[in-house]
Amino acid sequence: MHCAQKMTHNIYWIGSNDWTTERFENLFPIPNGVSYNSYFIDDEKTCVVDSVDAEIREEYFDNLTYLLNGRDLDYIIVNHMEPDHCQTLLETLERYPNCKMVGNATTFRMFEQFYNSPKPDQYYTVKEGDEICLGKHTLVSYTMPMVHWPEVTCTYEKSTGTLFSADAFGTFGTVNGNIFADQTDFIATYEDEARRYYTNIVGKYGPQVQNAIRKVSGLDIKRIAPLHGPIWRTPETIDYILHKYLHWSSYTAEKKGVVIAFGSMYGNTRAIAQQLAKQLSKRGVT
Ligand SMILES: [Fe+2]
Ligand SMILES: [Fe+2]
Incomplete structure (x- = not known):
C-alpha cells in the first residue's frame, strides 16, 4: 500500500520507517527507530533521489509504482552509496533498465564492489556543478566528500530551492506522519537523537561538515531533505539545524x-x- 507524501511542487517523500532494528549499522542503539527517506520528482523526466534500506523495500517500491503510474523511471540520483540507502538500488536499476544512475566515479566503483553486478550502460556521471534538467525541475550536483563517506554528494533542485542533503542534517527517530520538522515538537521529540545521530555518524568529520555548509551557503535554500528524519522547510527550522551543525562541527560544548x-x-x-x-x-x- 503506497504511503507517499507530497513535499512540494511535484516532489514527494517516498520513504518509510524502521521500528524493529535494534542497532543502526549494527552498532548504535535506536530505541526510537529510524526513517529511511527517498524522494520522487514528478516531471517530464521522472527521478528518484536515493533509494532505501532493504527493511522498507516493499513500501519504497509501492510508493514508486504508485507515483510513476505506468511511466518509466528516467533517473535515480545516488547521493550516498551506504547500504542503508542502496540495498534497493540494484533492484531499482533492474526493474527500470532505461533508468540512469547518477553519480560520480567513486559511486560507480562502490556500486560494483558492493553488488557485483556492473551496469555501465546505466551510469550517468556528474561532476561538481553539473546540471540535469527534468523539465520544470533542474538538479545541480555538489560534492560533499567525507560527510561522511568519500563519494557523498548533495543535490540542489533550483525551481523549489530544495537541497537533498544525503545523511547531513538527518536525525534518528521515525517520522510518524509528520514528515516536516515544523510539524513536530522537534526539540522535545528529536533534538537529543539529532545530536546523537550527528555525533555517531558524522561527528568525526567536523572540518568537512563546515566545508559543506560553506559550499551550500550561497544557495537559496527553501527546504532541506535529508536521508533520515524530518524535512526542514521553514526559515526557522532551517536556521536551527544549520546552526546546530555549525556548533556541533566546531567541537565546542553547548552547555x-x-x-x-x-x-x-x-x-x-x-x-x-x-x-x-x-x-x-x-x-x-x-
Ligand atoms: Fe551514511
Ligand atoms: Fe544513512
Whole structure:
C-alpha cells in the first residue's frame, strides 16, 4: 500500500520507517527507530533521489509504482552509496533498465564492489556543478566528500530551492506522519537523537561538515531533505539545524559543565569520582 507524501511542487517523500532494528549499522542503539527517506520528482523526466534500506523495500517500491503510474523511471540520483540507502538500488536499476544512475566515479566503483553486478550502460556521471534538467525541475550536483563517506554528494533542485542533503542534517527517530520538522515538537521529540545521530555518524568529520555548509551557503535554500528524519522547510527550522551543525562541527560544548568518566575495579576510583563530583558541585559546577 503506497504511503507517499507530497513535499512540494511535484516532489514527494517516498520513504518509510524502521521500528524493529535494534542497532543502526549494527552498532548504535535506536530505541526510537529510524526513517529511511527517498524522494520522487514528478516531471517530464521522472527521478528518484536515493533509494532505501532493504527493511522498507516493499513500501519504497509501492510508493514508486504508485507515483510513476505506468511511466518509466528516467533517473535515480545516488547521493550516498551506504547500504542503508542502496540495498534497493540494484533492484531499482533492474526493474527500470532505461533508468540512469547518477553519480560520480567513486559511486560507480562502490556500486560494483558492493553488488557485483556492473551496469555501465546505466551510469550517468556528474561532476561538481553539473546540471540535469527534468523539465520544470533542474538538479545541480555538489560534492560533499567525507560527510561522511568519500563519494557523498548533495543535490540542489533550483525551481523549489530544495537541497537533498544525503545523511547531513538527518536525525534518528521515525517520522510518524509528520514528515516536516515544523510539524513536530522537534526539540522535545528529536533534538537529543539529532545530536546523537550527528555525533555517531558524522561527528568525526567536523572540518568537512563546515566545508559543506560553506559550499551550500550561497544557495537559496527553501527546504532541506535529508536521508533520515524530518524535512526542514521553514526559515526557522532551517536556521536551527544549520546552526546546530555549525556548533556541533566546531567541537565546542553547548552547555558549560563537567563530565567525569571513570572505571573502578575495587571501588576506590569510584569513591574519588564521587568526591570530585561533590566538590565541583559545591563550587557551582554542573
Ligand atoms: Fe551514511
Ligand atoms: Fe544513512
